[in-house]
Amino acid sequence: MKPIDQNIAWPFTDEAIWVESANGRNSELLYSRNTPQPIVLELEQTLARLEHAETGVSFSSGMGAIYASLISTTKPGSKVVAFDTLYGGTFSLLKHMLPKWGVQCELFAATQSDAFFDAVRDADVVYLETPSNPMLQQLDIEAIVEAAKAAGAIVMCDNTVATPFAQNPILLGADVVIHSATKFLGGHVDALAGVVCCSESIAQQLRTHRELIGSVLAPQAAHLIMRGLQSFELRMRQATSNAKALATFFSEHPTVNAVFYPGVNAPRCKSLKNDVALLSIDLASADKRSQLLAAISPIKMMSTLGSIDTIVGIPETTSHVECTKEEREQLGISEGLLRISMGIEPCETLLDIFSQGLEAID
Numbered sequence: 001m002k003p004i005d006q007n008i009a010w011p012f013t014d015e016a017i018w019v020e021s022a023n024g025r026n027s028e029l030l031y032s033r034n035t036p037q038p039i040v041l042e043l044e045q046t047l048a049r050l051e052h053a054e055t056g057v058s059f060s061s062g063m064g065a066i067y068a069s070l071i072s073t074t075k076p077g078s079k080v081v082a083f084d085t086l087y088g089g090t091f092s093l094l095k096h097m098l099p100k101w102g103v104q105c106e107l108f109a110a111t112q113s114d115a116f117f118d119a120v121r122d123a124d125v126v127y128l129e130t131p132s133n134p135m136l137q138q139l140d141i142e143a144i145v146e147a148a149k150a151a152g153a154i155v156m157c158d159n160t161v162a163t164p165f166a167q168n169p170i171l172l173g174a175d176v177v178i179h180s181a182t183k184f185l186g187g188h189v190d191a192l193a194g195v196v197c198c199s200e201s202i203a204q205q206l207r208t209h210r211e212l213i214g215s216v217l218a219p220q221a222a223h224l225i226m227r228g229l230q231s232f233e234l235r236m237r238q239a240t241s242n243a244k245a246l247a248t249f250f251s252e253h254p255t256v257n258a259v260f261y262p263g264v265n266a267p268r269c270k271s272l273k274n275d276v277a278l279l280s281i282d283l284a285s286a287d288k289r290s291q292l293l294a295a296i297s298p299i300k301m302m303s304t305l306g307s308i309d310t311i312v313g314i315p316e317t318t319s320h321v322e323c324t325k326e327e328r329e330q331l332g333i334s335e336g337l338l339r340i341s342m343g344i345e346p347c348e349t350l351l352d353i354f355s356q357g358l359e360a361i362d
């Protein structure tokens with residue numbers, strides 16, 4: 001791994017070199033909002049390789065990456081089309097923020113497939129999150145790419161939940177893949193980061209926006225994500241195998257109202273080459289959900305996902321807290337919904353904890 005330099009600015013003697021660097025024409029290290037450090041570039045290249053993209057551009061968080069991707073490819077009058085099964089922050093950005101700047105955002109329920117494909121016909125950007133957080137909704141990336149290409153639209157795909165372990169949207173024709181590297185890629189709940197994998201021409205626009213919005217990735221965070229990536233595949237093997245076993249167990253348990261996991265509540269779609277490590281369960285009421293949480297105390301509740309430890313989260317008050325009650329209802333995010341991000345603990349330990357927890361519910 002490349003070393004971390006604690007400086008954020010470096011001396012220079014030739015003014016012309018600074019001007020070239022400030023204008024993005026050379027990669028001389030002079031000021032770290034303009035030019036990423038070698039460890040940051042190493043992370044960008046590693047992610048690009050994992051996603052089969054030409055290059056990568058990093059940001060200080062996943063939301064920074066999503067914001068920059070949308071803002072650098074749209075202008076007033078542009079049209080963004082998406083399904084509404086999105087991470088809450090992305091949903092709010094599309095529903096409430098971009099429209100204020102004259103970007104028309106059309107969001108469709110998963111059941112409105114025909115209306116979605118109609119809207120794609122004159123779209124500029126088609127934004128996907130598949131499988132989605134927290135409902136694990138799966139989209140047919142190839143079919144959407146085909147329709148979007150016919151319209152000349154850019155296809156963006158948030159691949160945070162699937163990760164490159166399970167899915168490579170660029171191999172299916174997507175133009176841009178976005179990651180919250182904070183999650184499974186880093187894997188240790190110790191670094192916030194976002195990475196966009198794309199072509200060099202889109203990357204150039206993203207770098208210009210990154211410099212101006214200042215959402216740059218700190219080298220310390222890049223180092224922690226790179227270290228996390230060293231065990232990425234091993235972690236994902238264990239976490240996805242745990243997730244599959246737990247999802248099957250929940251689907252057979254009478255106290256669990258519904259399970260959301262590709263391969264359990266719906267067939268795993270063809271774009272997924274492996275299982276995923278995230279699932280959600282619906283316990284029918286907030287009270288039952290609270291009883292389960294109280295009875296599984298070794299498992300931590302956090303407003304993140306993708307760690308070596310299993311984490312539970314309440315979508316109503318974490319991932320979708322930005323949404324109104326009506327919006328949450330429309331998205332199927334019920335009061336009894338619990339999201340479970342699988343860690344790498346022994347599967348038997350997790351089965352014991354959750355089966356005892358479910359027995360404790362009246």
Ligand SMILES: Cc1ncc(COP(=O)(O)O)c(C=O)c1O
Binds near residue numbers: 193
């Ligand atoms: C699918 C998805 N995309 C993007 C984000 C935003 O990432 P970050 O918290 O790194 O900004 C999240 C956060 O939970 C997420 O789940």
